Amino acid sequence: MKPAIAPAFSLGLKDLIGVVILGLVLVVLLPLVLDPFRLNMVGKYLTYAFVAVGLVLCWGNAGILSLGQGVFFGLGGYCMAMYLKLEASTPEATKIQSTPGIPDFMDWNQLTELPFFWVPFKSLGLSLAAVVLVPAAFALIIAYALFKRRVGGVYFAIITQALAAIMTILIVGQQGYTGGINGITDLRTLHGWDIRTDSAKTLLYFVNAGLLIGVILLCQFVRRSKLGRILVAMRDKEDRVRFSGYDVASYKIFVFCFAAALAGVGGAMFTLQVGFMSPSFVGITPSIEMVIYTAVGGRLSLLGAVYGTLLVNWAKTSFSESFPELWLFGLGGLFIAVVLLFPNGLAGLYRAYVEPRLGSLFGRKGAEPKASPAPAE
Amino acid sequence: MFMGYTLSELGSIFAMQAFAGLILFSVFVLMSLGLAIIFGQMGVINMAHGEFMILGAYMTYLTSQLFQSYLPGLYGIYFFVAMGVAFLVSGSLGMLVEWSMIRFLYKRPLDTLLATWGLSLIMQQAFRSIFGAREVGVELPEWMMGSLPVTDTIEVQINGLFVMGLTMLIAVAVYLLMFRSRWGLQVRAVVQNRTMAGAVGISTERVDRNTFGLGCGIAGIAGSAFTMIGSTGPTAGQLYIVDTFLVVVFGGAASLAGTIASAFTISQAQSTMEFFMSGSMAKVLTLLVVVGILMLRPEGLFVLKVRR
Numbered sequence: 001m002k003p004a005i006a007p008a009f010s011l012g013l014k015d016l017i018g019v020v021i022l023g024l025v026l027v028v029l030l031p032l033v034l035d036p037f038r039l040n041m042v043g044k045y046l047t048y049a050f051v052a053v054g055l056v057l058c059w060g061n062a063g064i065l066s067l068g069q070g071v072f073f074g075l076g077g078y079c080m081a082m083y084l085k086l087e088a089s090t091p092e093a094t095k096i097q098s099t100p101g102i103p104d105f106m107d108w109n110q111l112t113e114l115p116f117f118w119v120p121f122k123s124l125g126l127s128l129a130a131v132v133l134v135p136a137a138f139a140l141i142i143a144y145a146l147f148k149r150r151v152g153g154v155y156f157a158i159i160t161q162a163l164a165a166i167m168t169i170l171i172v173g174q175q176g177y178t179g180g181i182n183g184i185t186d187l188r189t190l191h192g193w194d195i196r197t198d199s200a201k202t203l204l205y206f207v208n209a210g211l212l213i214g215v216i217l218l219c220q221f222v223r224r225s226k227l228g229r230i231l232v233a234m235r236d237k238e239d240r241v242r243f244s245g246y247d248v249a250s251y252k253i254f255v256f257c258f259a260a261a262l263a264g265v266g267g268a269m270f271t272l273q274v275g276f277m278s279p280s281f282v283g284i285t286p287s288i289e290m291v292i293y294t295a296v297g298g299r300l301s302l303l304g305a306v307y308g309t310l311l312v313n314w315a316k317t318s319f320s321e322s323f324p325e326l327w328l329f330g331l332g333g334l335f336i337a338v339v340l341l342f343p344n345g346l347a348g349l350y351r352a353y354v355e356p357r358l359g360s361l362f363g364r365k366g367a368e369p370k371a372s373p374a375p376a377e
Numbered sequence: 378m379f380m381g382y383t384l385s386e387l388g389s390i391f392a393m394q395a396f397a398g399l400i401l402f403s404v405f406v407l408m409s410l411g412l413a414i415i416f417g418q419m420g421v422i423n424m425a426h427g428e429f430m431i432l433g434a435y436m437t438y439l440t441s442q443l444f445q446s447y448l449p450g451l452y453g454i455y456f457f458v459a460m461g462v463a464f465l466v467s468g469s470l471g472m473l474v475e476w477s478m479i480r481f482l483y484k485r486p487l488d489t490l491l492a493t494w495g496l497s498l499i500m501q502q503a504f505r506s507i508f509g510a511r512e513v514g515v516e517l518p519e520w521m522m523g524s525l526p527v528t529d530t531i532e533v534q535i536n537g538l539f540v541m542g543l544t545m546l547i548a549v550a551v552y553l554l555m556f557r558s559r560w561g562l563q564v565r566a567v568v569q570n571r572t573m574a575g576a577v578g579i580s581t582e583r584v585d586r587n588t589f590g591l592g593c594g595i596a597g598i599a600g601s602a603f604t605m606i607g608s609t610g611p612t613a614g615q616l617y618i619v620d621t622f623l624v625v626v627f628g629g630a631a632s633l634a635g636t637i638a639s640a641f642t643i644s645q646a647q648s649t650m651e652f653f654m655s656g657s658m659a660k661v662l663t664l665l666v667v668v669g670i671l672m673l674r675p676e677g678l679f680v681l682k683v684r685r
Contacts, residue, residue, distance in 0.1 A: 065487045065490075067490075145672040146675070149672070149675050151671075154420075154486050155671075158422075158623070159671060161619060162623055169657045169660055170657075173657035173661065284615075284619065328499065329502050329503075331495070332494075332498035332499035333495065335498070339482065339492040340478065343485075343488070
């Protein structure tokens with residue numbers, strides 16, 4: 001654990017340029033070069049970027065590795081899916097069921113009325129609030145119980161991983177309430193607006209990209225605030241921060257809940273763009289894959305996390321389309337290579353090799369000595 | 378949930394479920410003994426531990442195939458040979474992994490988690506390419522089949538008894554090795570204070586490599602035991618990794634006795650509840666209780682009191 005301050009607090013202007021470039025890529029470049037199908041796919045990847053950006057704050061800055069981000073992604077996604085499902089299950093649309101007006105999978109599982117926790121999801125406002133609040137509240141319970149007792153590091157990672165396992169088993173097991181292994185499918189409209197058409201998907205892509213950029217700006221604000229500095233200090237010398245009179249647990253709880261809320265937003269956008277939600281996005285494997293997106297992008301770089309997410313998912317799609325056998329070797333190798341060879345991911349490579357050249361190209365601060373990127377943690 | 382059973386029926390149910398739980402217990406103990414050494418002693422989060430177990434299971438399968446085709450007369454003893462093979466192969470691979478990967482990461486425990494997860498993906502795909510995606514099973518030798526009637530309503534299977542006895546033997550052997558041998562002394566010295574251990578002349582690198590290899594080798598033996606209760610597939614190991622970590626953490630990471638006690642508690646709770654509700658709910662409930670207890674008592678059941 002070396003004090004790695006430099007990468008986290010670079011100049012504001014540089015960050016802003018980075019965000020503008022990312023915005024141009026997402027909003028102008030990609031929609032111009034990709035057909036609607038591929039664009040929708042990029043939109044799907046970008047929903048994971050919400051989780052990855054949250055992990056940068058939580059893991060990169062505060063040193064809390066959560067292996068349960070899929071749970072929050074899933075909670076957000078399920079909240080959205082429940083609203084959409086109820087809207088699709090009007091009494092007219094489901095009149096062939098033995099109990100019209102409830103989602104089809106409930107009818108198949110011999111439920112005769114809507115379970116109580118589904119009722120709030122009839123309202124769009126409540127559902128949208130739930131997308132953020134349910135994951136955050138769940139995270140609050142976990143974080144409060146664990147951080148107040150100073151459970152951290154490895155133990156926290158293992159417990160969150162167990163939670164991801166529990167959540168998957170629970171969702172799969174309670175078929176009548178959650179749709180089971182298939183998840184909540186056959187979603188049609190959002191407040192009367194058909195989300196299945198190409199134009200809706202394109203619009204959703206732009207909404208998603210806009211939200212993501214807003215989230216990145218918000219995270220940059222958090223990182224540059226005093227709070228962000230305390231998080232980094234906590235990661236590097238927790239005891240010293242505690243002895244200086246800060247309540248370390250509260251800061252950890254905040255950042256964990258914040259990351260969970262972001263993951264929830266990502267999950268909701270996922271449901272909207274893909275049109276279903278299932279337990280396969282909740283469990284251990286997706287949760288740990290989300291960590292690798294962050295690690296590939298660079299655990300200290302918000303923008304890197306977005307590029308890392310896009311890169312890994314693009315690689316996954318193109319590899320598993322053409323060489324399904326090789327994909328797992330590739331992904332596994334990527335995990336090992338990122339950890340052993342480039343602990344700061346793409347962002348670290350960029351800082352070490354591209355940035356100095358760019359600087360000399362523009363004749364601006366070209367000779368600025370670059371400290372070699374300190375390996376995080 | 379106890380409605381509709383008489384008292385004696387309930388007794389038999391508990392006894393039979395307890396016995397079924399004991400086989401699960403054996404696999405848990407063997408898995409978590411290895412992990413308790415790697416994670417509890419060395420602080421390495423080995424997410425590929427399940428795959429080392431499956432490697433042992435595949436070795437057992439291969440050995441049984443070899444015995445079937447070349448030494449059918451000696452098939453009765455194949456299991457003992459298989460255990461040795463599983464231990465050696467998993468252990469050597471573990472040492473190789475330690476040398477090529479883990480030794481660079483001792484100061485970054487969370488990174489060992491990511492790297493070994495990558496390793497587990499590679500191993501899974503390797504199993505799939507080599508042995509095929511279909512699950513394989515071994516044929517039990519004659520003397521391990523059948524069951525012993527204890528009372529009219531309770532029966533115990535011989536292979537279960539055998540696996541359990543074996544587990545106990547291995548647990549005792551590990552205990553002796555770790556706490557009563559010179560080598561164990563060196564391991565504990567390195568764990569407690571690496572610099573000082575090095576200063577008094579212990580080769581910490583060699584101790585690390587052997588310790589990691591031993592943990593993986595025991596996982597391989599767990600794989601041999603696993604072939605008796607389940608069929609072996611490329612991804613079967615992943616199902617056990619969360620439970621194993623919980624067992625180790627729940628028991629108090631550095632304590633072998635705690636590991637065994639918590640393996641017993643968790644496997645018995647799960648197997649007893651499985652009779653009364655669906656398997657998935659039993660698992661959810663067990664895991665939730667364990668996580669709940671860990672929230673109240675984060676250091677686990679048994680704590681090694683060490684001043685750091």
